[in-house]
Amino acid sequence: MIQFTHRNEGFKCENCGYTVPPAQQTCRNHCTQCLFSLHVDVFPGDRKCGCQSLMKPVQVFIEKGSASALLHKCTKCGHEQKNKIADDDNRESIMQVYEFNSTHNIHKK
Numbered sequence: 149m150i151q152f153t154h155r156n157e158g159f160k161c162e163n164c165g166y167t168v169p170p171a172q173q174t175c176r177n178h179c180t181q182c183l184f185s186l187h188v189d190v191f192p193g194d195r196k197c198g199c200q201s202l203m204k205p206v207q208v209f210i211e212k213g214s215a216s217a218l219l220h221k222c223t224k225c226g227h228e229q230k231n232k233i234a235d236d237d238n239r240e241s242i243m244q245v246y247e248f249n250s251t252h253n254i255h256k257k
């Protein structure tokens with residue numbers, strides 16, 4: 149069993165197959181192209197979760213007029229995790245998540 153205490157290497161996205169390069173400043177936890185993540189953490193970075201399922205970006209948080217974070221929801225267990233958007237994340241994909249959200253109004257009362 150290989151132990152990773154600090155994970156900041158690149159990885160291959162299980163959703164779109166894109167090879168994601170390591171992040172410059174932060175720990176990479178989602179694909180820069182399709183924004184999908186993997187449910188591998190109990191606490192951010194510990195990789196202790198056995199779920200290992202794809203986490204879909206379901207919401208974009210806007211701060212001071214720009215996208216600052218994503219909400220990922222696990223496609224298997226429904227766990228939700230907020231993640232910071234990296235500088236090199238695909239802006240079009242972020243906008244797609246944002247627009248999908250506003251058109252479907254999932255938080256409408």
Ligand SMILES: [Zn+2]
Nearest residue numbers: 161164179182
């Ligand atoms: Zn991807």
Ligand SMILES: [Zn+2]
Nearest residue numbers: 187199222225
């Ligand atoms: Zn899960």
